[in-house]
Amino acid sequence: MDTPAPSRALPSVDRVLRSDLGRLAVATFGRAEAGDAIRDALAVWRAGPPTPRAPSPDDVAARAMARLEARAAPSQRRVINLTGTVLHTNLGRAQLPEEAVEAVVTAMRHPTTLEFSLENGGRGERDDHVRGLIRELTGAEDACLVNNNAAALLLVLATHAKGKECVVSRGELIEIGGSFRLPEIMARSGAKLREVGTTNRTHARDFEEAIGPRTGLILKAHTSNYAIQGFTAETQPGELAALARRAGVPFVDDLGSGSLVDLSRYGLARERTVRDALAAGADLVTFSGDKLLGGPQCGFVVGRADLVRACARNPLKRALRLDKLRLAALEATLKLYRDPDRLAGRLPTLRFLSRAEPDIRAQADRLLEAWRAALPEGWTAEVAACASQIGSGALPVDTLPSAALVASPPGRRKGHALADFATRLRGLPVPVIGRVKDDRFWLDLRCLDDEETFAAQLASLRGGAA
Ligand SMILES: *Cc1c(COP(=O)(O)O)cnc(C)c1O
Numbered sequence: 001m002d003t004p005a006p007s008r009a010l011p012s013v014d015r016v017l018r019s020d021l022g023r024l025a026v027a028t029f030g031r032a033e034a035g036d037a038i039r040d041a042l043a044v045w046r047a048g049p050p051t052p053r054a055p056s057p058d059d060v061a062a063r064a065m066a067r068l069e070a071r072a073a074p075s076q077r078r079v080i081n082l083t084g085t086v087l088h089t090n091l092g093r094a095q096l097p098e099e100a101v102e103a104v105v106t107a108m109r110h111p112t113t114l115e116f117s118l119e120n121g122g123r124g125e126r127d128d129h130v131r132g133l134i135r136e137l138t139g140a141e142d143a144c145l146v147n148n149n150a151a152a153l154l155l156v157l158a159t160h161a162k163g164k165e166c167v168v169s170r171g172e173l174i175e176i177g178g179s180f181r182l183p184e185i186m187a188r189s190g191a192k193l194r195e196v197g198t199t200n201r202t203h204a205r206d207f208e209e210a211i212g213p214r215t216g217l218i219l220k221a222h223t224s225n226y227a228i229q230g231f232t233a234e235t236q237p238g239e240l241a242a243l244a245r246r247a248g249v250p251f252v253d254d255l256g257s258g259s260l261v262d263l264s265r266y267g268l269a270r271e272r273t274v275r276d277a278l279a280a281g282a283d284l285v286t287f288s289g290d291k292l293l294g295g296p297q298c299g300f301v302v303g304r305a306d307l308v309r310a311c312a313r314n315p316l317k318r319a320l321r322l323d324k325l326r327l328a329a330l331e332a333t334l335k336l337y338r339d340p341d342r343l344a345g346r347l348p349t350l351r352f353l354s355r356a357e358p359d360i361r362a363q364a365d366r367l368l369e370a371w372r373a374a375l376p377e378g379w380t381a382e383v384a385a386c387a388s389q390i391g392s393g394a395l396p397v398d399t400l401p402s403a404a405l406v407a408s409p410p411g412r413r414k415g416h417a418l419a420d421f422a423t424r425l426r427g428l429p430v431p432v433i434g435r436v437k438d439d440r441f442w443l444d445l446r447c448l449d450d451e452e453t454f455a456a457q458l459a460s461l462r463g464g465a466a
Helices: 013-018 020-029 031-047 057-072 098-109 128-138 149-160 182-189 204-210 237-247 274-279 305-313 315-320 324-336 340-346 348-353 357-374 415-426 451-463
Strands: 142-146 165-169 192-196 215-221 251-256 284-288 299-303 380-389 399-408 435-437 440-444
Touching: 013 020, 013 031, 013 057, 020 031, 020 057, 031 057, 098 324, 128 142, 128 274, 128 299, 128 324, 142 149, 142 305, 142 315, 149 182, 149 215, 149 251, 149 284, 149 299, 149 305, 149 315, 165 204, 182 192, 192 204, 204 237, 215 237, 237 251, 251 274, 274 284, 274 299, 284 305, 299 305, 305 315, 324 340, 340 348, 357 380, 357 399, 357 451, 380 440, 415 435, 415 440
Parallel strands: 165 192, 165 215, 215 251, 251 284
Antiparallel strands: 142 299, 284 299, 380 399, 399 440, 435 440
């Protein structure tokens, strides 16, 4: 009775659809999807090696169901970020505060006053929902919001330096995360790049010599992800502001991260705030919403009212504007800044950044036994000191003392074992993202807020096949 099942012995699509699992597949995914998945599953059997017995309708339905479920799983998944980089661009940067989450859910579910005035029933302006707040928090005369900081710069350059020169130091021609390059944004905006100074030293006189009738604006860009050290000279914002004023052109300060509060208050290194930049004489300041600010992805243009208004009136603004969801999230996030005393407790980004090392170490100690038990045979587990990075171009050379769960594989050639282990952690129901360094695997616990989910998953790791 070893004769292989001839293909005609396979159940028909119709029979599979009428099986219990087949019916469940139809109820869950619809007739068309279920039918396609069943046909695909049957094709695999038909093309595969002969089997001692033909699959039952339920066998086929089970395989179809697995395919359907895999297809239905979201592509963008929640993960646990234990990379040690708090604002990880590839993992979506800032985690939003609960207040913002609630505001977004309401805005998703209902019509809103996005561009509608409840007072007179007439038209409103979408940025009005946050303009007052931004003025309050930064001291700016006015503000306009766009998709991200790259868009903010694009809009500023296209509005105020199109066909003219944008004077910038050679030490600040930044590239952020590969896809944002200042010279390229400038080219697309229609502004001409006028580089001055050298990589390590730029003086006020370099700017002075470059400024002339063709000058559109002077730009300062935060060297977000690097530091130039050694024999260096940077023209101070105050000097640039004075030069710009004399030349009658705007001075634009691209802050990158754009902190709204003095971070030294929370035990972090001091970063120039938006208020500082404006006070130093910047006519316009641009910055991101999802970096140190801890809100949704967006870009700010703040500063002198006439210059901001000109940006808001540029037709490009329409292409770069924010949707109601992000405006809702931003408003809720900004409101938290009115109470700096409770900010670190409510804003996840600041909560993570200001977590003290002993607190993180205590969490690591608490999890060490579960971690050890989750490791493959022969591996060693320990808690070790590490240094978290802020990420996304904020305080680039500053790190924060932290603690990590570390795993070391046995043997001499560890690379394969480590890569394999990292893959298994990424394969967990809520993928855990760590990092391989010095022949060991590291989970920096600074950003571990959902300890329960993490711990529950550790238990399933040991059993999983390598
Ligand atoms: C991050 C950054 C940008 C780009 O901001 P996005 O919000 O990612 O578009 C531009 N300039 C500086 C200085 C930055 O740090």
